[in-house]
Amino acid sequence: MGKPLRLCVVGTDTGAGKTIVTAALARAARGLGLAPVAFKPLQTGCPRDSEGFLRAPDVEVYREASPEAALPPLVLLEDASSPHLAARREGVSLSAAALASCVEDRLRSLSADLVFIEGAGGLMTPLNDSETLLDLFSLLGASFILAAPNRLGVLNHALLSAAALRARGLHWLGFILTRPSAGDDSDLDRRIRADNGEAISRMAALPYLADMPFIEELQSPCPDVRAKGWDRAAQAVEGAVRTAGRRFDGRLTSEQLLRFDRDHVWHPYASAVRPVRVREAVGTEKARIRLRGGEDLVDGMASWWCAIHGYRHPALMRALHEQAGRMPHVMFGGLTHEPAVELARKLLAIAPPGLDRVFFADSGSVAVEVAIKMALQYQRACGHPERTRLLTVRGGYHGDTLAAMSVCDPQNGLHANFAGLLPRQIFAPRPDCRFDRDYDPAPAEALADVLGRHAGQVAALILEPVLQGAGGMWIYHPDYLSRASELCRENGCLLILDEIATGFGRTGRMFASEWSGITPDILCLGKALTGGVMSLAATLASEAVAEGLSRRGGVLMHGPTFMGNPLACAVAGASLDLLSASAWKADVDRIERTLRLGLEPCRGLPGIADVRVLGAVGVLETQGPVAVEKLQDYFVRQGVWLRPFGRLIYAMPPYVISDGELGLIVRAMRGAAEEKQWE
Numbered sequence: 195m196g197k198p199l200r201l202c203v204v205g206t207d208t209g210a211g212k213t214i215v216t217a218a219l220a221r222a223a224r225g226l227g228l229a230p231v232a233f234k235p236l237q238t239g240c241p242r243d244s245e246g247f248l249r250a251p252d253v254e255v256y257r258e259a260s261p262e263a264a265l266p267p268l269v270l271l272e273d274a275s276s277p278h279l280a281a282r283r284e285g286v287s288l289s290a291a292a293l294a295s296c297v298e299d300r301l302r303s304l305s306a307d308l309v310f311i312e313g314a315g316g317l318m319t320p321l322n323d324s325e326t327l328l329d330l331f332s333l334l335g336a337s338f339i340l341a342a343p344n345r346l347g348v349l350n351h352a353l354l355s356a357a358a359l360r361a362r363g364l365h366w367l368g369f370i371l372t373r374p375s376a377g378d379d380s381d382l383d384r385r386i387r388a389d390n391g392e393a394i395s396r397m398a399a400l401p402y403l404a405d406m407p408f409i410e411e412l413q414s415p416c417p418d419v420r421a422k423g424w425d426r427a428a429q430a431v432e433g434a435v436r437t438a439g440r441r442f443d444g445r446l447t448s449e450q451l452l453r454f455d456r457d458h459v460w461h462p463y464a465s466a467v468r469p470v471r472v473r474e475a476v477g478t479e480k481a482r483i484r485l486r487g488g489e490d491l492v493d494g495m496a497s498w499w500c501a502i503h504g505y506r507h508p509a510l511m512r513a514l515h516e517q518a519g520r521m522p523h524v525m526f527g528g529l530t531h532e533p534a535v536e537l538a539r540k541l542l543a544i545a546p547p548g549l550d551r552v553f554f555a556d557s558g559s560v561a562v563e564v565a566i567k568m569a570l571q572y573q574r575a576c577g578h579p580e581r582t583r584l585l586t587v588r589g590g591y592h593g594d595t596l597a598a599m600s601v602c603d604p605q606n607g608l609h610a611n612f613a614g615l616l617p618r619q620i621f622a623p624r625p626d627c628r629f630d631r632d633y634d635p636a637p638a639e640a641l642a643d644v645l646g647r648h649a650g651q652v653a654a655l656i657l658e659p660v661l662q663g664a665g666g667m668w669i670y671h672p673d674y675l676s677r678a679s680e681l682c683r684e685n686g687c688l689l690i691l692d693e694i695a696t697g698f699g700r701t702g703r704m705f706a707s708e709w710s711g712i713t714p715d716i717l718c719l720g721k722a723l724t725g726g727v728m729s730l731a732a733t734l735a736s737e738a739v740a741e742g743l744s745r746r747g748g749v750l751m752h753g754p755t756f757m758g759n760p761l762a763c764a765v766a767g768a769s770l771d772l773l774s775a776s777a778w779k780a781d782v783d784r785i786e787r788t789l790r791l792g793l794e795p796c797r798g799l800p801g802i803a804d805v806r807v808l809g810a811v812g813v814l815e816t817q818g819p820v821a822v823e824k825l826q827d828y829f830v831r832q833g834v835w836l837r838p839f840g841r842l843i844y845a846m847p848p849y850v851i852s853d854g855e856l857g858l859i860v861r862a863m864r865g866a867a868e869e870k871q872w873e
Contacts, residue, residue, distance in 0.1 A: 198306040200336035204313040206351035211372030213252045215341045216312040217259035218427035222435045223308050224260050232256040233265040234312040239274030259424045268296050278320035288321045294333035298488035317358050335476045340369040344387045356398035361511045368401030373408035403434035448486040478505035481851040491835040492855040494845035501726030504850040510727050513768035526758035533763035540770045546713040550737040554758045558694035558720030559593025561731035565690045565716045566597045569654035575745040581653040589624035591665035603665045620648050625670040638677035654688035659706040663695040667813045667842050669806050672709035679712040694720040699778045702809035725769035730762035781849040785810040792860030796867040813844040820872035828871045832862035
């Protein structure tokens with residue numbers, strides 16, 4: 195069994211019997227030969243002892259049931275009210291992140307098999323004006339046991355609790371019914387109690403772990419009598435402890451997991467036999483990643499630029515859970531469904547005007563493959579079979595599949611190993627007309643020259659608008675893009691814009707093409723489409739492309755098995771709703787101001803070749819390649835997660851990142867530049 199296994203004991207409400215259940219679980223674990231810990235991080239209603247110190251009544255219960263397991267709380271509040279109210283009255287500041295960090299510090303030094311963490315009240319009990327206990331529990335990397343009083347009214351609370359936890363993507367071990375008092379014993383009461391367990395199990399889809407009766411011996415003033423009562427309580431919940439053991443039996447320790455990963459798991463852009471160091475992530479929340487060792491890192495990458503709303507946003511988790519309960523997947527050949535149609539409707543409503551058709555794919559690379567197929571089939575159907583090549587610019591990146599690789603930078607990109615094996619495309623010079631300077635038309639004229647010499651062969655020009663991503667994080671002038679669009683029309687080729695990285699607000703506009711006011715013939719979308727929850731991409735095309743390709747009965751020869759996956763479409767629809775309802779533009783502007791102010795002082799530092807900022811993107815370009823592992827070690831020590839590569843140290847954080855978190859990222863990047871940590 196992994197050490198320690200964490201189980202949060204939460205209640206449907208105050209008085210659900212959480213403390214008795216937690217103490218009984220600890221005693222049962224001890225009886226099974228395990229080393230348990232019972233811990234309540236936060237307790238209100240703490241009386242003062244004869245010397246004026248606050249006592250923790252629940253810890254006294256733990257201590258009586260299993261003396262070695264009792265751990266004192268982190269925060270004791272005298273006021274017998276909700277944590278947010280008690281803290282306010284007593285001048286104490288509570289936050290989920292701070293409490294979670296303190297819990298990690300407390301648990302790190304323990305030697306235990308099981309840690310039972312008791313909540314205070316129900317899941318949605320407020321910690322402060324904006325956070326609840328569920329926000330704290332979400333950070334703790336635990337499974338959950340629900341303590342529910344077996345009485346009239348429990349079904350509503352139990353079902354709401356189950357839904358709230360699942361909306362965060364968290365795991366229920368199951369529920370335990372309790373009888374905190376003797377209560378009524380009428381025929382009606384017995385029938386209600388008999389039905390509650392079955393109803394919760396069926397309607398909330400929760401395993402029924404135990405039924406703890408009212409134990410009169412626990413009310414006795416005699417310690418020996420109470421000890422017998424605790425034996426009864428432990429016996430009642432012993433099955434729950436065994437279930438936990440079975441659930442996690444064989445779980446790898448962190449060291450074992452990392453060793454197996456090193457020996458058998460192949461990571462992106464890495465050697466299989468000489469892998470780079472990886473760290474085990476165990477939880478995410480908003481703009482943070484938590485590692486197994488307890489490190490709480492601010493994510494400056496938004497999980498490779500896709501988690502724009504932060505991690506585990508309730509609206510996205512709710513959409514995922516609700517759709518999973520209806521229809522996780524169905525083939526898209528010959529069938530359709532509401533999530534796909536609604537997502538297509540929402541995409542076309544915000545896309546550049548003139549795009550009318552949506553083709554769903556699995557990933558960004560596949561969206562590019564589809565776009566290339568569209569362009570080639572379109573030209574052939576329109577009577578131009580000689581147009582078989584693509585034009586692009588150096589410094590670009592469009593994905594890792596074969597056709598997508600062929601239009602990535604052929605020399606300095608990620609795919610030089612495949613030179614000679616890929617289709618031979620046509621490359622123009624990188625558009626070195628900077629976004630932050632007056633427009634220089636020379637790069638566009640160089641593009642015109644290349645296109646003029648190959649016009650009869652070119653099916654389409656493919657570009658990343660304004661911001662080139664993984665190929666170099668280069669930001670070029672929007673007027674170049676405008677001129678490129680004109681050149682395509684003049685020369686009879688299509689314009690494909692790859693907005694997989696730039697779409698959905700990243701550059702300060704919903705789509706980067708809006709900086710130029712143009713509409714492409716084909717638009718590729720991905721990454722942030724689902725808010726970073728699932729893999730999904732889309733290729734949008736104009737009606738002219740759709741009609742041209744379909745001449746003489748032509749059909750687009752592509753059909754991914756998971757095309758239009760209902761789960762992904764439902765989440766993507768919720769993500770677009772979040773964008774439309776949020777102040778994302780103000781957030782991106784705020785991020786841009788902070789990045790610009792914080793990174794600009796790095797310009798001119800030894801070893802720094804350039805500083806670039808646009809929207810929620812900040813880049814430090816170094817004069818030589820960075821030592822990725824050394825630099826990542828430095829960033830983790832600073833409390834941030836950044837993934838540098840080549841000669842680039844950059845950040846593309848979630849839009850919901852706080853000013854304090856963003857400041858941490860900026861200070862870490864600036865510190866790396868000042869100390870030349872990449873060497």
